[in-house]
Amino acid sequence: MHSILSINLPKAHTLLLHPSSSSLFSLHLNPNLNTIILHTQLSTHHHQALYQTMDDKEEVESSSRSRWDGYVDWRGKPALRGTHGGITPAFFVLVVEVLENLAYLASASNLVLYLTHYMHFSPSESANAVTNFMGTAFLLALLGGFFSDAFLTTYRIYLISAATEFLGLVILTVQAQSASLKPPKCDNARPDIPCQQVHGAKAALLFLGLYLVALGVGGIKGSLPAHGAEQFDEDTPQGRKQRSTFFNYFVFALSCGALIAVTLVVWIEDNMGWQWGFGVSTLIILLSVPIFLGGSTFYRNKVPLGSPLTTICKVLIASVLNTFTPRSSSNAIASMATSPSPNPLSEEIDAEDNIKVSESCESPSDSLNFPNRAVVRKPGYAMLKCSVQQVEEVKTVVRILPIFACTIVLNCCLAQLSTFSVQQAATMNTKLGSLNVPPASLPVFPVVFIMILAPLYDHVIIPFARRVTKSEMGISHLQRIGIGLVLSIIAMAVAAVVEVKRKRVATNSGLLDSTKPLPVTFLWIAFQYLFLGSADLFTLAGLLEFFFTEAPFSMRSLATSLSFASLAMGYYLSTVIVSIVNGVTGGSRHKPWLSGSNLNDYHLDRFYWLLCSLSGLNFMQYLFWATRYKYRSTQNKS
Known part of the structure; x- marks a missing residue:
């Protein structure tokens, strides 16, 4: 069987050939036509082998098209389309997040009482310890995101972090159960003798447990959101819409875990003992691991591409x-760095x-x-x-940092929900009919609002916005964050107005110096919770999706963890602002705004107006950066 292949050659080229009669291929030069005639003398067997090779090549190309580039399964093998990724593995992630946030907040939300009543911290020391613990946990999300991008997959980081949090909760449970690991109880019969605060090895054990929990929580917060978002195909409109829905329901999952934590588990801690509260958290985080492993065969895991900080x-x-x-x-x-002896040929090749x-x-x-x-x-x-790609990646990181910075003030406002807002409600009538609502359960309000708004936003508001704007997203990430910032301004204004009303009732009732509940319902506080809860939904979900979508592929986990780092910085900023306000307003003739024997001595309304003003200025700054920001997709098209 013979086949002929013709290859055109310029006239100036010559070719010397020595064909062999025994070879399968022979080349003949036709000087008149300036072509090479390639005669192949292949047997039927050789043709079949050639066709088989071509079939194998097509099979390899088809297999390559069926794989997810840059992703592997839990065994480290290439992830396959149709097998890995999609809604099913994302659902496992959402269930795990409910359990993880439940375990974390069950310990953190009521921790200040545990440190005060059982470890005998002063109220200020307890508040600072809890603030440092929660702030550190959220800041460590950056560490979890970094290791997910640089060295290990998000899949492995979650398992390591869950094991770390489990170990910390075991230590806290054992210490809460054993009287020998806690300071001696206070002697109520001798009030003149101060309670002995935890110290030495017992204090070391306490903080070891707390910060192992913080390290585990940080690793989970830095890896789990990105792990869930990685399950969707960003190259298709359907995949991008599903990813947006995932982030909405991720915030919904956070709220579900928080709702159970601040109600059921807090009740267990108050009525059955802290060893039961820590024990429940320990069992919950342990339960989350086999549920997470249940989705292993469906996950697609992004391959780590090295340290993003090295590139920057x-x-x-x-x-x-x-x-x-x-x-x-x-x-x-x-x-x-070049050779000292010049070589003209090498210089020509290099050029x-x-x-x-x-x-x-x-x-x-x-x-x-x-x-x-x-x-x-x-x-x-x-x-x-x-490379140019590395330069553009660094530019992307620089562009998203101002957006990140503009959300810190919002999270500073959110910090008031667990501090002054709770103290406001504690001075008011907290009865709902025959039910007496404890002030510590007030975080239920923003949690419930988020759980109602998240599905409403995803299934009603977004589809309507898509029809109106005729765009895929309906509401852009930056618009969504901006809405959250505006709602935080309104929330602080509402909080200031409610505080004016509360103090007016206290004045008219002659209860300024009394600890009796004021004749005004605590439901007035629900208005600021409504607006701040809505702001949290818009901003947190928007930030998570914005950072994940806009960040370079090699930095997605680290960028997504910035959302939680912003929350931590907001808590720290709140503490700094309170200190500055008291330092500036306190003088020889004036009392600081935020000090006094009870909350009625505070000028809390002025503090809220200050936060409202700062939020307004922050929003103006946000508009400056947001209007100049260009999405990566727009840049690629241009």
Whole structure:
């Protein structure tokens, strides 16, 4: 069987051939037609082998098309389309998040009472310890996100973090159960003798347990949201819509866990003992692990691509060096790495390669020109060589940081829900009919609001917005965050007005110096909870999706964890603002706004108006950055 293949050649080219009669292929040059005639002398067996090879190639290409690029299954094998990813594994993630947040908040929401009554901390020391514990847990989400992107998959980070949180809860449970591991009880018959505060090895055991829990919570918060979002195909409109729905229901799952924590588990802690409360949290986080493992065969896990911080540092260092290094010096430094003996042929090849590379690579974008200096010239050191893609990734990180910073003030306002708002309600009539609602259960209000609004937003508001705007998203990420910021402004204004009303009732009733409940229902406080709960839903879900969508592929987990880092910084900022306000307003003739024998001595309405003003200024700053932000999809199209 013979086959002929013709290859055109320029006339200037010549070809010397030595065909062999025993070879399967023979080449013949036709000088008149300037072609090579390739005669193949293949047997039927050889043709079948060739066809088999072609079939194998097609099978490999088909197999490649059926795989998820950049993803593996739980065994480390390539993830397959139709087998891995989708709604089913995301559902496992949502169920696990309900349990994880339940276990965490069951310990954290009532922790201040445990430290005060059983570990004999002072009220201020208890509040600071709880604030530091919760703030650290959320900040450690950055660590969990970093390790998920750099070294391990989100799948493994969750399992390691759950085991760490479980260990911390076991330590807290054992200490709560054993009297020998706690300080001695206070002697109520001798009030003149102060209670002995926990110290030494017992204090070390307490903080070891707390911060192991914080480390585990941080790892989970830094990996689980990104793990769930990775299950959807972002290359299809349906996949992107499903991912948006996932983030809405992720906030819904957080609220479900919080609702059970601040009601059922808090009741168990108050009525059955803290060893039962910590024990329930321990069992819940343990239960979450087999549920998470139940989705293993469905998960697709993003392959870690190395440290994102290394890329950021490399680009910034290269940009700085190229800024302060003269061009002649740069060329001299670069030439030191080359061979001292020039080779004309190698120089010609290098020149041709450089032309090909420059033609094939895209030039960096014009915005944020400083990082572009990392690629404008050849670096003096090979380790500082940067690609245009790396430069653009660093630019993306720089662009999202102002958006992140603008949400810290919002979370500072949210911190008031667990501090002054609870104290306000404690001075009011907390009865609902025959039911007496404890002030510590007031976080139920924003939680319930979020649980109602999340499905309503996803199934009513968003479809309506898509029909009106005729866009895939309906409401963009930045618009959603902006709505949350506006709602936080309204919430602080409402809180200030409610506080004015509460103090007016106290004045008219002659109860300014009394600890008796005021003749006004605590449901007035529900209005600020309504607006702040709505703000939390819009902003948190919007932030999670914004950071995940806009961040470079190699930094998604780290970027998503910024949402929780913003929450931690908001708590810390609240403490700083309270200290500054008291320092500025307190003088020889005036009392600080936030001090006194009871809440009626506070100027809490002024503090709320201050937060309202700060939120307004923060929103103006947000508009400045948001209106100038360009989504990555828009940049790619342009």
